[in-house]
Amino acid sequence: MQDGEVFAALADPTRRDVLQLLADRGQASATTLAADLPVSRVAVVKHLGVLDKAGLVARREAGREVRYEVRPERLELAARRLVEVAAAWDARLAAIKRIAEEER
Amino acid sequence: MQDGEVFAALADPTRRDVLQLLADRGQASATTLAADLPVSRVAVVKHLGVLDKAGLVARREAGREVRYEVRPERLELAARRLVEVAAAWDARLAAIKRIAEEER
DNA sequence: CGCTCGTGCAACCCTAGGGTTACACATCCA
């Protein structure tokens, strides 16, 4: 459940569609999701698999079918990490700029 | 310069290394970056290309060499979008939960 | 019980893209 996995998960357009669709419905199975997507059920299952590993989605078995639901917390966490990294870069850049100023 | 491009750019580990290295140095050319990475210069150039398209890096020609530098703003922007999406999902999930409560 | 529906799984196809080497060209400097 690394950050890299989250980015990789978010990188694929079909996967983002799956995520969005899932968010709209609250919860759904791979089969019903596939009905409203231009790809097969198997493809959707694979996508849900990587989304699950990335922690962006929760898998819950209900009888003979498998329900998935979105987990916004993970997305927020990833976003916060991004902000942290960006801030760190900013600080470093500011420091470099300051040094450049002093040397002038 | 779509959001998808940013995620795709961030998805590759080598690319993240390039980004980090670039952030450490403030600015650098593809050749000098390649010196401290386990891949060839050509590979680094390609990576810098997608980072550039994603807006995460700025390309600046200086004489016969090409300097690149990191652009934290784009990273922050992407992060903010993520937070927005997560918030939207949260709201939707909350709504669905509320409806479920009412139906009870 | 028998039929249907939802999953899991295996085998396969095909392209994107990350990586390489080799060569041509431009710029800087002794």
Add this chain to the structure above:
DNA sequence: TGGATGTGTAACCCTAGGGTTGCACGAGCG
């Protein structure tokens, strides 16, 4: 001017992974 040095580009290799079809299996229901 000539030789390093830094880029760009072309041709190529190879795997990851997104997509498919086909089939077997288990759960639910008339």
